[in-house]
Amino acid sequence: MSLLNNQDLDRLNNAIVSAKQNMASLGDSSRNTLNSLQDELDEL
Numbered sequence: 052m053s054l055l056n057n058q059d060l061d062r063l064n065n066a067i068v069s070a071k072q073n074m075a076s077l078g079d080s081s082r083n084t085l086n087s088l089q090d091e092l093d094e095l
Contacts, residue, residue, distance in 0.1 A: 055063070
């Protein structure tokens with residue numbers, strides 16, 4: 052007897068993929084913010 056069927060595993064895998072994409076997006080956004088702040092500091 053399996054506690055997770057294929058549909059449950061597919062949903063879990065999709066949630067993991069989505070979380071990875073969101074983390075990558077957050078990383079990109081953070082880098083962009085850091086670069087913008089560095090540019091502002093360089094102008095000062």
